[in-house]
Every structure is written in C-alpha cells, then in structure tokens.
Amino acid sequence: MPKITIESKNNRYGIIYGKIDDYNWYALVQQEKVNYGINPSTLEKGDGKVSRLFVYKRFSLKSPKEFARTVIADYRHKWHWLDSDKKDLIAKLVNYLELRYSLKVLQTKAK
Numbered sequence: 001m002p003k004i005t006i007e008s009k010n011n012r013y014g015i016i017y018g019k020i021d022d023y024n025w026y027a028l029v030q031q032e033k034v035n036y037g038i039n040p041s042t043l044e045k046g047d048g049k050v051s052r053l054f055v056y057k058r059f060s061l062k063s064p065k066e067f068a069r070t071v072i073a074d075y076r077h078k079w080h081w082l083d084s085d086k087k088d089l090i091a092k093l094v095n096y097l098e099l100r101y102s103l104k105v106l107q108t109k110a111k
Helices: 064-070 084-100
Strands: 004-006 015-020 023-034 048-056 071-076 079-082
Touching: 004 084, 015 084, 023 084, 048 084, 071 084, 079 084
Parallel strands: none
Antiparallel strands: 004 015, 015 023, 023 048, 048 071, 071 079
C-alpha cells in the first residue's frame, strides 16, 4: 500500500498538495462530482471530484527530456500524460482523494 500524505490543507480553491511514496502531487478537488473529473473506478474522464492531478518527482530543468521523465501523471480535465506502469498508484491516489473529501462529519444531538 502506498504511503499518501497531505502537505497542505484544502484552501478555498480546492487545491491540495502532498506526497505518494517518492512522488509529489497536487490536485484540484471539486466539492461535487463533475463530468470532467477523473472517474475513480476507471480513471477515465467523467463523474469524479478530482478535476486536475499532477504527479511528479522533484526535478531540475536541465533539459526538457529530463522533465518529461519525472512526470508520471498530468490530468487537466483530460489526460495529457499517464505513465502506464504507475496506473495502480494513480488509482489509489484518486480513490484516496475521492474518499477523503467525501467524508462529512455528522453531529448528533445529545438527548
């Protein structure tokens, strides 16, 4: 199971930063599911809360080729890049974000 951490709190724009194993990521998570979000079951566009996702290793800008090797996922309303070897890792992150930001605290009245 990958280790997922959140390094920033959800701000008013829904942007969240964190780490998954050795990778850094940032995501834009909507309050409700949207038709341009990542479907957590299929990783296809449609019916998800995550509308942007970028997963990468820390990099230096020595060359464009070096930058391309560090990015494993880039989703901005559609997939621009998804490393096929890392689909399971990305699926776990998307599902984690869907679940984490779907939870609502229910308060019951004391009788």
